[in-house]
Each structure stands twice: as C-alpha cells, then as structure tokens.
Amino acid sequence: MASSNTKQAIMNAAAQIIHQDGILEMTLESVAKQADLSKGGLLYHFPSKEDLVKGLVDHQMQVYMENIKAGAENDTTNKGKWTRSFIQETFRQSTSNKELDAGLLAAIAYDPNLLNPIQEAYQHWQQQIEEDELDPVKATILRLAVDGLWFSEIFGLAPLAKELKEEVLHELITLSKGE
Amino acid sequence: MASSNTKQAIMNAAAQIIHQDGILEMTLESVAKQADLSKGGLLYHFPSKEDLVKGLVDHQMQVYMENIKAGAENDTTNKGKWTRSFIQETFRQSTSNKELDAGLLAAIAYDPNLLNPIQEAYQHWQQQIEEDELDPVKATILRLAVDGLWFSEIFGLAPLAKELKEEVLHELITLSKGE
DNA sequence: GACAAAAAACCGTCCAGACGGTATACTAAA
DNA sequence: TTTAGTATACCGTCTGGACGGTTTTTTGTC
Numbered sequence: 168m169a170s171s172n173t174k175q176a177i178m179n180a181a182a183q184i185i186h187q188d189g190i191l192e193m194t195l196e197s198v199a200k201q202a203d204l205s206k207g208g209l210l211y212h213f214p215s216k217e218d219l220v221k222g223l224v225d226h227q228m229q230v231y232m233e234n235i236k237a238g239a240e241n242d243t244t245n246k247g248k249w250t251r252s253f254i255q256e257t258f259r260q261s262t263s264n265k266e267l268d269a270g271l272l273a274a275i276a277y278d279p280n281l282l283n284p285i286q287e288a289y290q291h292w293q294q295q296i297e298e299d300e301l302d303p304v305k306a307t308i309l310r311l312a313v314d315g316l317w318f319s320e321i322f323g324l325a326p327l328a329k330e331l332k333e334e335v336l337h338e339l340i341t342l343s344k345g346e
Numbered sequence: 347m348a349s350s351n352t353k354q355a356i357m358n359a360a361a362q363i364i365h366q367d368g369i370l371e372m373t374l375e376s377v378a379k380q381a382d383l384s385k386g387g388l389l390y391h392f393p394s395k396e397d398l399v400k401g402l403v404d405h406q407m408q409v410y411m412e413n414i415k416a417g418a419e420n421d422t423t424n425k426g427k428w429t430r431s432f433i434q435e436t437f438r439q440s441t442s443n444k445e446l447d448a449g450l451l452a453a454i455a456y457d458p459n460l461l462n463p464i465q466e467a468y469q470h471w472q473q474q475i476e477e478d479e480l481d482p483v484k485a486t487i488l489r490l491a492v493d494g495l496w497f498s499e500i501f502g503l504a505p506l507a508k509e510l511k512e513e514v515l516h517e518l519i520t521l522s523k524g525e
Numbered sequence: 526g527a528c529a530a531a532a533a534a535c536c537g538t539c540c541a542g543a544c545g546g547t548a549t550a551c552t553a554a555a
Numbered sequence: 556t557t558t559a560g561t562a563t564a565c566c567g568t569c570t571g572g573a574c575g576g577t578t579t580t581t582t583g584t585c
Contacts, residue, residue, distance in 0.1 A: 173560085190369070190455045195545065206546090208561045216545065275501060276369045276455055286502050293504035304513045307506065311494030311514070312487045318497040319490070322454060322461060325468035327486065331476075334483045335490070352534080374571065385572085387535040395571065 177202045182269035190276045223270040247343040249295035261317035356381045361448035402449040426522040428474035440496035
C-alpha cells in the first residue's frame with residue numbers, strides 16, 4: 168500500500184525529469200532524489216532501470232486503453248464511435264498527461280521493444296477505425312490528425328494556440344460523425 | 347572537400363545507429379566505427395557530441411526547409427500552396443528520410459534546446475498554412491494529419507499499409523485545393 | 526614541376542567522472 | 556522476530572573528451 172504510492176511517486180518523478188531535462192538526465196540517482204528516496208529504495212521497487220521504463224509505459228497505456236474502450240462503448244451513435252473515442256482520448260492525453268510522452272520517449276531511447284504494448288494497442292485501434300462505418304481513408308486522416316496534434320505537443324513543433332486547438336478538436340469530432 | 351564527405355559519412359553513421367540500435371547506443375566510438383574512422387578523427391570534425399547532434403539536426407532541417415519553400419513557390423495554384431508543399435515534403439521525409447527522425451530523437455534526448463531550429467521552422471510553416479487562402483482550421487487539420495503520419499512511422503504506431511498511405515496522401519492533396 | 530613548409534585530416538591512448546547495479550546494514554511495524 | 560521498506564557504501568564498466576603524435580593534402584616559391 169505504501170508500496171503502490173511509492174511506485175507511483177517514482178514514476179511521476181521519472182516522467183517529470185524526462186519532460187524537463189531530457190532522457191539522458193533520468194538516472195537512477197536523479198529519479199530517486201526527485202522522488203525523495205535513496206537509490207537503494209528505488210531499486211527495491213524497480214529492480215532495474217529497464218523495469219522502471221517498462222513500468223512507465225505499461226501503467227500509462229493501461230489507462231489509455233481503458234479510456235478509449237470505455238469511450239467507444241458508451242457512445243450512443245454507432246457510426247464512427249471508435250474514431251471519436253480515439254480522438255477524444257488522445258486529445259486529452261496530449262494536452263494534460265505528460266507521463267505517456269515521457270514513457271514513449273524513454274522507451275524508444277532505452278529499448279524499442281518496450282514500445283511493443285503501445286504498438287499493439289495502436290494496431291488494434293487503427294483496425295477499429297477502418298471498420299467504423301466511415302470512409303476508411305477519411306477516418307484514418309482523423310486519427311492521424313490527433314496523433315499529429317500529440318506529436319506537436321511532445322516536440323513543441325508549432326503546438327496550436329488554445330483556441331485553434333479547440334476548433335480543431337470540434338471539427339474532428341464533427342467529421343467523425345460521417346458524411 | 348574530403349572534409350565535407352567525411353562529415354556527411356559521420357552523420358549518416360550516427361543516424362543509422364540511432365535508427366537501428368537506439369539513441370543510447372550512439373556513442374562516439376560506435377559512430378566512429380560505423381563511419382570507418384577513429385574517435386580522434388571524428389572529434390576533429392565534431393568537437394563534441396553535442397556538435398554532432400546539432401549537425402544532424404541543422405543539416406536535415408536545411409534541406410527540409412528549402413524543399414518546402416521551393417514546392418510552394420513552384421506551385422501554379424496559389425490557394426493552399428504552402429499546405430500542399432508541407433504535405434508533400436513531410437510525406438516524403440516520413441517515408442524515405444530516416445535522418446531527420448534520428449536528429450529529432452537525438453536532439454530531444456541530449457538537449458531539448460537543440461530542437462529550436464525545427465520549432466522555429468514549424469512556427470513559420472504553421473503561419474503560412476493558416477494564411478493559405480483556406481479555412482485555417484481545415485488547413486491545420488491537413489498539416490496535423492501528415493505530421494501524424496510521420497509520427498506513426500517514427501514510433502511504429504500502426505504505420506499505414508502502403509496502399510492506404512497513398513490514398514491518404516492523395517486525399518490530403520485534394521483537400522488542400524479548397525472547398 | 527619540384528619541393529619545402531604549413532595546414533588539414535586523422536589516429537590511439539589515457540583519464541576523470543558518471544552510471545547501473547550489488548551487498549549489506551538499518552528501521553519500524555506487525 | 557520476521558519482513559517490507561529504506562539507506563549507505565562500494566564496485567566494475569563505459570563514456571566523453573583531452574592530448575600528443577602521425578599521415579595526407581594544400582599552398583607558396585623558385
């Protein structure tokens with residue numbers, strides 16, 4: 168119980184360091200310090216650095232997956248429900264949740280294999296989106312657009328002004344309701 | 347003249363290692379070996395590792411910028427020319443040029459500040475796209491969609507099948523020609 | 526064109542520091 | 556007294572980069 172909280176604190180600390188100072192600054196010591204813990208204490212919860220990165224990715228992905236599934240299932244309109252849920256949830260993650268960003272970057276830096284769970288989830292979503300009672304090409308463009316928005320936030324590549332961002336989201340949702 | 351070739355070879359080597367083995371494997375020694383050079387020789391051309399990463403980013407961005415500018419200027423239709431050029435060139439980069447990917451990932455890992463030139467270029471393009479005689483929201487969505495496509499290639503997040511990818515490109519270009 | 530001198534390109538070794546991880550000791554609660 | 560959790564000390568390895576040297580290319584002069 169303390170264990171679970173500490174684990175969470177450690178992952179938060181790691182994500183924050185990655186976000187602020189870059190991946191190379193995320194050392195066991197720096198994470199431990201940020202989480203107000205000793206290196207030994209950290210290693211008790213994550214026996215290796217790879218375990219830490221894996222923990223980051225897996226934990227964030229679990230939430231991400233559950234939310235998208237729930238969004239699709241609770242949508243009263245069948246047509247485009249997966250596309251819509253994907254748009255909503257990815258938009259939300261991209262603007263508020265920096266931990267998934269950190270996990271993504273850490274994973275590709277430390278070991279591309281750690282991306283596997285994310286890649287599998289995406290494969291599944293892409294399939295749902297292509298079979299969403301919409302034109303597959305247009306639906307895919309909607310998916311790519313939110314991904315692009317997320318991308319722009321991660322790397323700071325002309326992230327959209329708040330107002331434009333809201334308009335883009337609104338338009339994407341509208342388009343997800345079909346022709 | 348040998349200098350220029352060697353520099354290019356070194357950057358190629360660095361990009362290849364990043365792409366194959368990840369950022370952490372890109373050490374001065376591994377790059378030197380891949381470029382068929384000694385560590386001393388490498389450090390002659392790039393006095394520090396940061397210089398190497400900066401070189402990667404700057405060189406690739408220069409090409410990227412020139413191509414987008416040229417594409418817009420050579421477009422006979424005024425409406426949507428920047429959006430179209432951005433789509434074309436980013437699509438091209440995302441499918442064939444892995445060096446910009448490598449530069450992007452290396453930069454964010456080693457020092458987020460190294461992303462500045464890319465960020466400035468994007469800011470400029472975004473502005474052109476918003477003033478491209480198209481609906482700004484729709485034009486922005488097109489931009490984001492190609493970025494999303496690039497994103498999907500970098501991280502392997504459900505990269506599109508070849509055929510779908512072509513259809514998406516075609517549709518984006520069509521949409522860039524206005525309502 | 527010959528050739529010395531200077532500059533450019535390149536090599537291999539060495540080292541201080543940082544890092545991941547182990548071993549072990551401590552502490553508080555049950 | 557056991558055990559989960561934390562702390563401290565320590566070790567072996569790797570890495571960036573400094574450095575002194577060597578080879579190759581260019582340049583200036585006759």
